[in-house]
Each structure stands twice: as structure tokens, then as C-alpha cells.
Amino acid sequence: KAGVTQTPRYLIKTRGQQVTLSCSPISGHRSVSWYQQTPGQGLQFLFEYFSETQRNKGNFPGRFSGRQFSNSRSEMNVSTLELGDSALYLCASSIDRSRNYGYTFGSGTRLTVV
Amino acid sequence: AQSVTQLGSHVSVSEGALVLLRCNYSSSVPPYLFWYVQYPNQGLQLLLKYTSAATLVKGINGFEAEFKKSETSFHLTKPSAHMSDAAEYFCAVTPNQAGTALIFGKGTTLSVSS
Numbered sequence: 001k002a003g004v005t006q007t008p009r010y011l012i013k014t015r016g017q018q019v020t021l022s023c024s025p026i027s028g029h030r031s032v033s034w035y036q037q038t039p040g041q042g043l044q045f046l047f048e049y050f051s052e053t054q055r056n057k058g059n060f061p062g063r064f065s066g067r068q069f070s071n072s073r074s075e076m077n078v079s080t081l082e083l084g085d086s087a088l089y090l091c092a093s094s095i096d097r098s099r100n101y102g103y104t105f106g107s108g109t110r111l112t113v114v
Numbered sequence: 115a116q117s118v119t120q121l122g123s124h125v126s127v128s129e130g131a132l133v134l135l136r137c138n139y140s141s142s143v144p145p146y147l148f149w150y151v152q153y154p155n156q157g158l159q160l161l162l163k164y165t166s167a168a169t170l171v172k173g174i175n176g177f178e179a180e181f182k183k184s185e186t187s188f189h190l191t192k193p194s195a196h197m198s199d200a201a202e203y204f205c206a207v208t209p210n211q212a213g214t215a216l217i218f219g220k221g222t223t224l225s226v227s228s
Contacts (some may be wrong), residue, residue, distance in 0.1 A: 004157070033215070043204065043218035056215050090157055092216075099146040099208050100165050103216065105157035 002027065004093050004106035012112045018079040021109045025072050025093030031055075032074040033103065034066060037088040046089075049074050050097055078111075086113045116141045116207050120219035128227050133192040135222050137179075137205030140186065147188045148206045148216065149179055158204065164188060175199070200226045 005024040013019050025032050033056075034046040045058040049068035066076040072093075078085055088110050092103040121136040139145055146165050150158040162173025169181045179190045188205060202223050206216040 006157075035216075042220045043206075043216075045215045045217070048215060058215065092158075102148065102160050102163050104160070105150075107155075107157045 004091055004104050006089075006091050006106035006109050008109060009107065010110050010112075012114060013081050015081055015083060015113055017081050018077060019081060019111060020075055020077045021089055021091075021111070023074045023076075023091030023093075023106060025074070025091075026104055029093035029095050029104070030072050031094040031097055032068055032072065033092045033094075034074070034076050035090045035092065036060075037090060037108070038086075043090070046076065048097075055097065081113045083113050086111060116145065116217050118205050118207050118217055118219035120203075120205050120222050122222055123220065124223045124225070126225040126227065127195045129197055130194050133177075133190070133195045133199065133224065135190040135203050135205075135224065137188045137190065137219060138186055139188060139205075139207045141207060145207045147179075147181065148208075149173065149177070149188075149190050150204045150206060152202045152204065152221075154201075161190070161203075195224075195226045197226050197228065200224055 007022045031050045033048040035043050037043045048056040052068045063079045068074045088108045090108045091106045094103045095101045117140045119138045148163045149161040152158050161177050162171045164171050164181045172178045177192045202221045204221045205219040208216050
């Protein structure tokens with residue numbers, strides 16, 4: 001059974017550019033969440049998508065956005081990149097919005113902004 | 115508001131010794147609690163979860179945790195440490211309502227010496 005797949009694994013961007021990260025959840029999982037991990041702030045929730053709709057959002061500026069497709073694959077976009085956006089971005093999938101199943105994480109995309 | 119505090123950012127043990135990683139939570143509603151492990155350059159792997167059933171939860175790789183409501187704690191233990199247990203461990207909470215936003219602690223790095 002394939003796990004959560006995140007692409008690309010590594011990315012280097014220049015300040016001011018925009019970036020799109022992709023997440024393919026486990027087959028049959030319909031909920032996808034995104035997290036940002038940095039040494040200073042730790043793991044922080046970005047947003048959650050279920051049935052192509054954003055259901056929950058963390059405390060991040062509007063430069064961070066996402067979407068989910070009909071096949072449950074999700075993308076997140078960061079516009080006007082800042083140096084502080086350098087982080088490991090993790091995607092997690094779950095069968096549905098119930099917490100009973102737990103969340104399976106991908107290996108992440110490491111974004112470096114220079 | 116929900117929060118998680120992990121006591122000790124770094125714990126060192128000898129191989130074969132008891133592992134104890136501490137986690138205290140704050141929640142205004144009955145929580146669901148999780149322990150995740152992260153190896154270098156990888157995503158998060160679920161060790162175990164508490165979902166209001168049995169208070170003693172057994173997980174993978176010989177880990178277990180006990181939910182103590184009176185102490186608002188969910189400490190992770192393993193009777194005998196292996197070298198392969200060296201990693202970073204995260205405790206997380208999610209409120210007992212719809213949504214998949216995990217609130218993580220700052221993490222504890224476990225070192226195991228021979």
C-alpha cells in the first residue's frame with residue numbers, strides 16, 4: 001500500500017518567487033492536512049482539505065493557500081516567498097475527518113528560500 | 115485553547131535502559147492524544163494514539179503511553195532502549211470535535227548510547 005507521496009523532496013527558490021508543493025494521499029483517504037516545520041516554531045498547522053473544500057485553517061498569512069482535487073490530491077502554494085518560509089512542509093492524510101484513524105504523514109518537501 | 119508541553123528537549127539514555135518522554139496537555143474538552151517519531155530527513159511516523167478508550171495505549175516498536183486525566187499527562191515509555199530508537203519524538207493533541215488540526219509539542223530528541 002503506497003504511503004503519502006510529496007513532491008518535490010527538495011526545492012530552492014529565490015525571495016519573491018512563488019512555489020507549489022504537491023501531496024498525493026493514501027488511496028481511499030479523503031482528508032489532507034498541511035504542516036510547516038521550522039527549528040524555531042516547530043510543527044504548525046497550515047490547513048486541512050476534505051472533499052475539495054478547506055475545512056480548517058491555521059494562523060498563516062494569505063500568501064499560503066491550497067486546494068484539493070477530486071482525486072483527493074492536494075497542492076499548496078506560497079506566493080511572494082520570504083526567507084522565513086524556509087521550512088519542511090509536511091502533508092498528512094486521513095480516511096476522513098474523524099480523529100479515530102490518526103494521520104499518516106509524507107516525507108515532506110524541504111523548501112529553502114535564498 | 116489546547117496546548118502540549120514536552121518536558122525536556124533532549125533525553126539521553128543507555129541502550130537497555132528505560133525510556134521516559136514526558137508530555138502534558140491542556141484541553142478544555144476531552145482530548146485525543148498522539149505520539150509521533152521523526153527520523154532525520156523523514157516525515158512523522160505514528161507510534162500510538164489515545165482516543166478515549168483504554169487509558170494504557172500500546173504502540174509500535176515496544177512503546178506505550180498512559181493517559182492520566184488527573185495529571186493531564188500522556189507520557190511515553192519503553193522498557194528497554196535500542197540504538198534504533200534515537201530520533202525526535204512529538205506529542206500532539208487534537209480537540210474532540212470535527213477537524214484534523216494537530217497541535218504539537220516542541221519535540222524531544224532521544225539519544226541512545228551503547
